[in-house]
Amino acid sequence: MTAAVLEQDTRSVGRGRPGVRWTLSGGSTLGFGVAMVWFSLLVLIPLAAIVATAGGEGWHGYVDTLTNPQSWAAIKLTVGQSLLVTGVNVVMGTLIAWVLVRDRFWGKRLLDIVIDIPFAMPTIVAGLVLLSLYGPRSPIGVNVANTRNSVTLALAFVTLPFIVRTVQPVLAELEGDVEEAAASLGARRLTILRRILLPSLFPAIAAGAALSFARAISEYGSLVLLSGSLPYHTEVVSVRVLSYIESGDRTAAAGLATIMLGVALIVIVALDVLQRRVARRG
Amino acid sequence: MTKRIRIAALVAAATTIPAVLSGCAASSGSTTDSNRLSVVGFSVLKTANEPVIADFQKTAAGKGVTFTTSYGASGDQSRLVAGGLPTDEVHLSLAPDVESLASAGLVDKSWDQTPTKGILTESEVVFLVRKGNPLHIQSWDDLVKPGVKVITPNPASSGSAKWNILAAWAHITGNGGTDAQAKAFVTKLLHNAVALPSSGSDALSSFVAGNGDVLLAYENDSIEARAAGDDVDYVVPQDTLLIQNPAALTTKAKPAAQDFLDFQLSKQGQTDYAKAGFRPVVKGIQVDVPGANDPSNPFPKVQKQFTIDKTFGGWDKANPEFFDDTTGIITKIISGLNIGS
Numbered sequence: 307m308t309a310a311v312l313e314q315d316t317r318s319v320g321r322g323r324p325g326v327r328w329t330l331s332g333g334s335t336l337g338f339g340v341a342m343v344w345f346s347l348l349v350l351i352p353l354a355a356i357v358a359t360a361g362g363e364g365w366h367g368y369v370d371t372l373t374n375p376q377s378w379a380a381i382k383l384t385v386g387q388s389l390l391v392t393g394v395n396v397v398m399g400t401l402i403a404w405v406l407v408r409d410r411f412w413g414k415r416l417l418d419i420v421i422d423i424p425f426a427m428p429t430i431v432a433g434l435v436l437l438s439l440y441g442p443r444s445p446i447g448v449n450v451a452n453t454r455n456s457v458t459l460a461l462a463f464v465t466l467p468f469i470v471r472t473v474q475p476v477l478a479e480l481e482g483d484v485e486e487a488a489a490s491l492g493a494r495r496l497t498i499l500r501r502i503l504l505p506s507l508f509p510a511i512a513a514g515a516a517l518s519f520a521r522a523i524s525e526y527g528s529l530v531l532l533s534g535s536l537p538y539h540t541e542v543v544s545v546r547v548l549s550y551i552e553s554g555d556r557t558a559a560a561g562l563a564t565i566m567l568g569v570a571l572i573v574i575v576a577l578d579v580l581q582r583r584v585a586r587r588g
Numbered sequence: 589m590t591k592r593i594r595i596a597a598l599v600a601a602a603t604t605i606p607a608v609l610s611g612c613a614a615s616s617g618s619t620t621d622s623n624r625l626s627v628v629g630f631s632v633l634k635t636a637n638e639p640v641i642a643d644f645q646k647t648a649a650g651k652g653v654t655f656t657t658s659y660g661a662s663g664d665q666s667r668l669v670a671g672g673l674p675t676d677e678v679h680l681s682l683a684p685d686v687e688s689l690a691s692a693g694l695v696d697k698s699w700d701q702t703p704t705k706g707i708l709t710e711s712e713v714v715f716l717v718r719k720g721n722p723l724h725i726q727s728w729d730d731l732v733k734p735g736v737k738v739i740t741p742n743p744a745s746s747g748s749a750k751w752n753i754l755a756a757w758a759h760i761t762g763n764g765g766t767d768a769q770a771k772a773f774v775t776k777l778l779h780n781a782v783a784l785p786s787s788g789s790d791a792l793s794s795f796v797a798g799n800g801d802v803l804l805a806y807e808n809d810s811i812e813a814r815a816a817g818d819d820v821d822y823v824v825p826q827d828t829l830l831i832q833n834p835a836a837l838t839t840k841a842k843p844a845a846q847d848f849l850d851f852q853l854s855k856q857g858q859t860d861y862a863k864a865g866f867r868p869v870v871k872g873i874q875v876d877v878p879g880a881n882d883p884s885n886p887f888p889k890v891q892k893q894f895t896i897d898k899t900f901g902g903w904d905k906a907n908p909e910f911f912d913d914t915t916g917i918i919t920k921i922i923s924g925l926n927i928g929s
Binding site: 374375376434438441442451452479528530531533534535536537538545548549550551552553554555558586 | 665667687739742744745746747781782783784785786787790793794797798799800851902912913919922923
């Protein structure tokens with residue numbers, strides 16, 4: 307959902323300088339060319355190749371994938387857990403960002419740095435750490451290994467920083483006087499939250515949610531050790547894709563990947579629409 | 589004016605793409621040095637190959653030969669080579685991964701017409717258990733008892749796990765049982781599975797971290813884990829399947845590659861592999877193996893030895909029969925497990 311944020315920027319630029327798109331200088335045109343080539347090489351061409359491979363057998367390639375009960379179970383699990391974790395992140399991530407920006411406490415700087423670690427750590431290491439903490443030998447007596455909770459846990463771990471990091475700068479920029487003005491005019495705290503804070507924070511939350519969801523549906527490394535990858539139970543889409551590749555069925559692998567691409571697109575567009583609605587109302 | 593610049597930019601872009609791409613191709617194919625061998629192997633060989641290469645370089649034939657190595661999951665490695673990775677020798681977990689290269693013309697079709705039938709290292713399917721074997725796991729039948737938590741890599745995503753599952757199958761059919769009984773046994777075994785990790789190394793990490801009671805593993809992996817100090821023991825069952833890892837030279841292999849393969853099959857080479865836990869493929873190797881149950885007798889004879897050729901009629905027959913992604917017997921068992929519901 308960085309797209310939404312960027313778009314807002316261009317809109318505001320556009321207001322200031324009408325017609326800015328069509329008067330690019332030579333330098334920006336070159337920039338545009340380089341950006342498009344880079345983007346094509348890294349993103350557009352590979353994506354097109356996946357879709358083309360998946361379409362190699364026509365529609366029935368997709369239908370076969372969707373009607374394979376094991377793949378369907380993996381899709382349901384992955385999408386369901388990713389939505390759940392994204393929902394949790396929306397609440398917890400915003401809360402953590404709030405605490406980091408508005409509160410003063412001992413160790414705040416340290417916490418601010420530690421937040422990024424789940425993101426920076428190689429995911430297989432994350433998986434190993436989670437397994438030793440929340441596996442059969444858990445020092446705190448919590449064993450979620452090989453259960454669906456392990457999928458939730460691992461996804462929540464790796465996606466935590468996204469919303470914190472998108473909301474934090476926006477929250478830091480928000481002027482406290484607007485809230486104070488609202489309060490002095492008699493607005494209750496809930497009203498301030500609903501009418502003043504959330505509309506300003508929503509684009510950032512939506513952007514973070516989209517990143518978090520996209521990361522969750524594609525997660526592999528942190529899950530493989532902890533979840534056990536049991537078919538119908540804890541097997542996620544990425545593991546399923548790997549099985550297809552191993553058995554030499556690239557069409558099915560690409561088909562499943564394309565379906566997930568579609569899911570990601572739907573969720574990202576939905577968040578964008580939601581974000582625009584909220585922005586308009588605010 | 590601006591329009592012309594934009595077109596110029598696009599033209600520039602269009603000409604750079606092929607240039608960049610061909611540049612990549614050129615750099616990846618630049619191992620022209622005739623004394624540099626590229627060896628592509630499956631994961632466990634990473635540590636096992638080091639002394640072999642070092643000892644080869646001490647011989648007359650190996651003097652001045654340098655190596656580029658790549659290790660990873662057997663199927664992935666095979667696909668890398670098929671995808672154009674410059675390679676002189678492949679050493680993979682199971683024959684179908686070499687066979688697929690042979691049908692693509694990258695390896696000579698007669699690769700398995702050697703005294704060892706193309707096999708370079710061997711091992712056994714064994715049970716890795718907790719230190720002291722608290723559940724007294726001794727035989728295949730102990731694995732299907734209620735409550736025993738079994739881990740095996742998933743044969744659908746890990747080619748090397750196919751050995752494990754076929755060993756369980758052979759325990760029934762190789763002892764006079766019918767296919768139906770074998771199917772029931774393997775189903776029961778997989779019902780006891782608490783995890784089916786995607787690869788052998790993930791399965792081992794997961795088990796060492798405390799997951800499960802028994803891991804279906806290779807003997808050489810088990811020996812290496814014990815030698816590395818992990819808190820595990822292993823049990824070689826009375827009847828089990830011989831794991832045979834093939835090696836082959838590619839059709840574009842440099843002359844030095846044949847020398848290296850000959851060395852790997854020599855007494856010295858096989859002794860180095862034995863120290864890493866692999867069963868030698870030539871006779872007369874005597875070596876102490878740290879990490880083995882009995883280091884001075886590291887490879888006890890398996891009383892009833894199943895092999896892929898004798899028990900299953902070879903991989904050509906077994907691979908589609910058991911592991912075809914829609915009709916394979918094991919594929920069907922796994923997709924019918926429905927563990928969660």
